[in-house]
Amino acid sequence: MRLRVARPQVYDRLSVEDVLGALKRMHRIRRFEEAAEDSYIRGLSYGTMHLSIGQEATAVGACMPLRDADTITSTHRGHGHCIAKGAELKPMFAEFLGREGGYCKGRGGSMHIAEPAKGNLGANGIVGGGLPIAVGAALSAKKLRTGAVALAFFGDGANNEGAFHEALNLASIWKLPVVFVCENNQYAMSMAMARATAVANVADRAQAYAIPGVMIDGNDFAAVAEAAFEATDRARAGEGPTLIEAKTYRTRGHSRSDRNRYRTREEIDAWKARDPIARFEKEIVELGLTTEAQAAAIAAEAEQEMAEAIAEASASPWPSVEDLTRDVYSPAQRTRR
Amino acid sequence: MSARELSYAEAIREALGIALERDERVFLMGEDIGVYGGAFQVTGDLVDRFGEERVMDTPISELGGAGVAVGAALTGMRPVYEFQFSDFSMLAMEQIVNQAAKLRYMLGGAVNVPVVFRMPTGSGLGGAAQHSQSIEAWYAHVPGLKVVEPSTPEDVKGMLLAAIKDPDPVIVFEHKLLYKMKGATPEGYYETPLDRAVVRREGLNLTIVAMGVMVHRALEAADALAKEGIEAEVIDLRCLRPIDKDAIVDSVRKTGRLLAVYEGVKTLGIGAEISAIVAESEAFDYLEAPIMRLGGAEAPIPYSPVLEKAAVPQVEDIIAAARRLAQSEV
Numbered sequence: 001m002r003l004r005v006a007r008p009q010v011y012d013r014l015s016v017e018d019v020l021g022a023l024k025r026m027h028r029i030r031r032f033e034e035a036a037e038d039s040y041i042r043g044l045s046y047g048t049m050h051l052s053i054g055q056e057a058t059a060v061g062a063c064m065p066l067r068d069a070d071t072i073t074s075t076h077r078g079h080g081h082c083i084a085k086g087a088e089l090k091p092m093f094a095e096f097l098g099r100e101g102g103y104c105k106g107r108g109g110s111m112h113i114a115e116p117a118k119g120n121l122g123a124n125g126i127v128g129g130g131l132p133i134a135v136g137a138a139l140s141a142k143k144l145r146t147g148a149v150a151l152a153f154f155g156d157g158a159n160n161e162g163a164f165h166e167a168l169n170l171a172s173i174w175k176l177p178v179v180f181v182c183e184n185n186q187y188a189m190s191m192a193m194a195r196a197t198a199v200a201n202v203a204d205r206a207q208a209y210a211i212p213g214v215m216i217d218g219n220d221f222a223a224v225a226e227a228a229f230e231a232t233d234r235a236r237a238g239e240g241p242t243l244i245e246a247k248t249y250r251t252r253g254h255s256r257s258d259r260n261r262y263r264t265r266e267e268i269d270a271w272k273a274r275d276p277i278a279r280f281e282k283e284i285v286e287l288g289l290t291t292e293a294q295a296a297a298i299a300a301e302a303e304q305e306m307a308e309a310i311a312e313a314s315a316s317p318w319p320s321v322e323d324l325t326r327d328v329y330s331p332a333q334r335t336r337r
Numbered sequence: 338m339s340a341r342e343l344s345y346a347e348a349i350r351e352a353l354g355i356a357l358e359r360d361e362r363v364f365l366m367g368e369d370i371g372v373y374g375g376a377f378q379v380t381g382d383l384v385d386r387f388g389e390e391r392v393m394d395t396p397i398s399e400l401g402g403a404g405v406a407v408g409a410a411l412t413g414m415r416p417v418y419e420f421q422f423s424d425f426s427m428l429a430m431e432q433i434v435n436q437a438a439k440l441r442y443m444l445g446g447a448v449n450v451p452v453v454f455r456m457p458t459g460s461g462l463g464g465a466a467q468h469s470q471s472i473e474a475w476y477a478h479v480p481g482l483k484v485v486e487p488s489t490p491e492d493v494k495g496m497l498l499a500a501i502k503d504p505d506p507v508i509v510f511e512h513k514l515l516y517k518m519k520g521a522t523p524e525g526y527y528e529t530p531l532d533r534a535v536v537r538r539e540g541l542n543l544t545i546v547a548m549g550v551m552v553h554r555a556l557e558a559a560d561a562l563a564k565e566g567i568e569a570e571v572i573d574l575r576c577l578r579p580i581d582k583d584a585i586v587d588s589v590r591k592t593g594r595l596l597a598v599y600e601g602v603k604t605l606g607i608g609a610e611i612s613a614i615v616a617e618s619e620a621f622d623y624l625e626a627p628i629m630r631l632g633g634a635e636a637p638i639p640y641s642p643v644l645e646k647a648a649v650p651q652v653e654d655i656i657a658a659a660r661r662l663a664q665s666e667v
Binding site (some may be wrong): 072073097102103104105106108112114115119121122124125126129131132134135136137138140141143144147150162163165167169170173188191282325326327328329330 | 404414505
């Protein structure tokens with residue numbers, strides 16, 4: 001880890017409240033995912049889940065410039081994005097448990113948690129699926145002159161999907177207010193980036209679409225937030241899209257089926273030593289934006305919130321089987337025979 | 338409402354123009370729909386009237402383009418995306434089937450996706466295997482989509498306007514052979530329901546269920562059959578999802594005989610659903626003969642005109658099948 005000599009510029013744009021809010025969100029993400037993992041191990045949850053533990057700085061940093069009117073699209077590994085965009089823990093966990101009280105009333109589960117009211121258009125189970133949708137949201141923003149930007153989170157795996165290339169090209173030719181944020185966590189399931197991708201960096205691909213490509217340390221909150229502010233400023237000014245590649249790492253496996261046979265313990269431990277939450281805390285304590293005691297209190301608050309969310313979400317009722325086909329279509333406007 | 342005649346393509350253009358005028362959220366996307374006027378000259382001069390912002394030429398980028406339409410629909414716009422050929426929609430199937438069709442449901446009803454996909458369908462123009470398919474049944478198998486195929490200029494205008502107003506994703510199949518067909522088309526704004534079949538010809542001896550260009554072939558066949566004393570009732574299905582079960586059941590209860598005619602591949606296609614609707618209903622007790630299906634060949638659409646014609650039901654095939662059906666008994 002490099003030593004900082006200067007205060008990262010992005011802190012000039014953030015109030016102390018913003019900074020502490022970011023720390024809280026990072027802790028919320030970590031606690032949420034640990035709770036998800038725990039509930040799976042104890043047999044209390046169903047299906048699969050994809051944890052982003054170790055990637056919190058990217059999710060939270062990238063969302064720093066965003067307002068509720070700005071939209072995001074997310075990935076199958078989307079818990080962090082959702083919380084970073086402002087989601088509450090209780091309806092999120094209820095969704096994780098498949099309950100009626102969840103954000104998607106239990107229909108979506110871990111891979112589809114969304115909160116459109118806060119601009120989160122949803123996690124997506126299809127790799128690359130959210131990229132063109134974000135471009136569409138940016139097109140709406142341009143047409144409706146809302147001043148909003150759209151931000152698409154995606155992983156390194158998506159950068160070899162056609163949807164990635166089509167989305168970047170369309171966003172560039174139409175100069176749309178969209179920010180593409182690649183969370184390069186090094187592996188697409190077991191497929192290492194270097195084995196899968198012809199270029200060394202995802203950001204290198206920006207050149208093919210005549211847009212800026214920015215490469216940053218995804219475990220460094222300030223670096224992510226700074227790049228995100230720059231890209232959203234550009235987008236809001238009508239200068240078009242930016243591709244940001246945040247190099248990060250998921251310390252957990254791909255999903256519950258992962259036996260970690262494609263990477264070494266040493267590699268995982270090396271990345272754990274670069275834990276984004278610990279780094280962020282250290283940085284903001286050093287900058288005098290908080291104290292160790294205050295940071296610890298924030299962590300404890302997040303833990304308490306999560307405990308309450310688990311209890312409340314677990315009490316949420318199961319969906320009624322009679323409602324199985326509700327919401328396949330919008331409420332009927334059928335004409336009668 | 339005057340009864341002036343428009344071609345099917347002109348009726349679509351009129352519907353699109355009215356929709357663009359009425360609602361500023363409506364915009365068109367598609368390959369070569371601008372100055373070129375569309376591969377089948379459907380959008381024509383709309384770009385001159387509404388500009389390139391609302392009649393957007395998209396690159397050859399079906400997955401991206403369809404996805405942009407889905408994203409725009411999710412966030413307040415009402416895009417109408419034209420595929421040059423329904424065959425090309427396979428490149429965009431991810432966005433249509435995994436995203437557009439499911440987003441509302443996956444998100445617990447918190448969003449809706451008012452996008453329209455227009456897809457020229459069918460054979461008869463020498464397009465060969467990758468420009469001539471009839472894949473309506475594929476999309477009709479997907480809950481969350483609405484799938485229609487109007488057969489007349491009047492219907493295509495009204496159904497397209499209804500589709501654009503509809504809060505959910507609608508796929509409008511347009512048979513390529515119909516684009517130049519003329520028909521009485523009411524002026525102004527009107528909507529034609531997206532869930533109802535229509536009886537095009539009444540008859541007591543057998544029911545022919547068809548859609549798109551097959552409706553016109555069935556009607557021609559019915560005229561010939563009438564001369565032999567066989568009165569065929571012709572139902573224009575119009576909508577595949579939702580499918581108008583009552584219209585089929587009511588007709589078969591009356592006639593006791595069912596012939597399903599469709600251009601898509603015969604096996605596991607629309608005809609199977611039509612047959613099952615009858616077999617599972619009270620109309621089953623009224624059947625006087627086994628159900629018959631007349632569908633496309635179990636082969637890709639060939640290029641040679643001789644083979645192409647043989648690959649899908651023609652008027653003479655319908656006449657022959659109807660004759661056999663009228664004479665057969667359970």
